[in-house]
C-alpha cells in the first residue's frame with residue numbers, strides 16, 4: 001500500500017489542485033480590453049446587453065445586473081418588501097449570504113432542515129416553519145441541483161409568500177425542462193470566480209414582474225430615478241429624484257463585457273463539468289464508504305459542486321482526517337457548508353445548535369471534490385487516484 005502523504009509519503013501530485021477556478025480565455029480578455037478603450041467603463045451599453053442576453057438564456061423577462069450575488073440577494077429582499085420582524089425561510093446548508101440578506105432588512109431568518117437525498121431544503125420542513133409572519137422563502141439550488149420548485153410554489157401560493165430563488169450554484173440548470181431563472185418572483189445569480197461564469201465580482205436578479213424590475217433597478221442606484229413619468233415634478237434635464245434608500249450596487253461595463261463573453265460559453269462549461277462528474281461517479285460507485293451525489297430524474301443539474309458524503313462508521317475515520325489526507329495529496333477538497341446558524345454571529349442571535357438535525361449530520365460527513373471546466377483529464381485522474389489511495393488506506397486498516 002502506498003504511504004499517505006499525510007504520514008510522509010509521496011503526494012499523488014506535485015501542485016495543489018484547487019476545488020474551483022475561473023476559466024478565462026483570449027476572447028474574454030479581448031472583450032474587456034475593448035471596453036477599457038471605449039467611452040463607458042461603468043454602467044453602460046455592455047451592462048444593458050449582458051442583462052438582455054442573460055435574461056434570454058435563463059428564460060426570464062427581465063434581468064438586473066449588480067455588483068455581487070450578495071447585492072442581488074439584498075436587492076431581491078428589498079423589492080419583496082421585507083419589513084423588520086418579518087420571517088423568511090431558508091436552508092442552513094448554504095453560503096451565509098442567503099440568510100444575511102434577510103437580516104439586512106431587519107427580518108428574521110428561519111431555517112428549515114434539508115432533504116437527506118439531495119441536501120436541498122425540504123419542502124415538508126418548510127411547511128412546519130410557516131407562521132403568520134412568514135413573508136418569503138429563499139430556496140437554494142445547492143450544488144446546482146434544482147429544489148423541487150412545484151412543491152415550493154404550492155406552499156408559497158397557499159400562504160401568499162414571495163419566492164426568491166438563490167441560484168448562485170445553478171446558472172444553466174433546468175427544472176422539469178424549464179430554465180432556472182424565470183420560475184419564481186425573483187431569482188438571483190452570482191458571478192464570483194468559483195461560479196459557472198464570472199465577472200470578477202458580480203450578480204444578477206431575474207424576474208418576470210415589471211414592477212419588481214423597476215424597483216430592483218432603482219435599488220442598485222441609490223433609489224434614484226431619472227424617468228419623467230416617475231418623478232414628482234419636472235424641472236429640467238439635469239433633474240433626478242431619490243425615492244427610497246438604495247445603494248451603489250452597480251455593475252461596470254468592464255465586468256459586463258467579461259460576463260457576456262463568459263455567458264456564450266456557459267453550455268460548454270456545464271458539459272465539461274458533467275464529463276468530470278461522470279468520471280467521478282464511475283470511479284467511486286464501488287467505494288462503499290462514499291456516497292456519490294443523488295440526482296433527481298426530472299432535473300438538469302448545472303454541477304457547481306461535486307459533494308460526496310462519507311460513511312464515517314464504515315470508514316473508521318472522521319471527515320477531518322479524510323480532508324487532511326486528501327489536502328496532503330495536493331487534492332484541494334473543501335467543505336460546503338457549515339450550517340449557517342452555527343456561525344458565531346448567528347449563535348449570538350440565539351439560534352440553538354441541533355435546530356436542523358439532518359443538516360448537522362450532513363455537515364459531519366460532507367466533502368467537496370475539485371470540479372471546474374479547466375480541469376484536465378490528468379487532474380481528474382489525480383483526484384480519483386487520491387481518493388482511492390486515502391479511502392483504500394483507511395478501509396484496509398479496519
Ligand SMILES: *Cc1c(COP(=O)(O)O)cnc(C)c1O
Nearest residue numbers: 068069070095097168190191192
Ligand atoms: C456565492 C454565493 C452567494 C453570494 O454570491 P457573491 O457573488 O459571492 O456575493 C450567495 N449564495 C450562494 C449559495 C452562493 O454560493
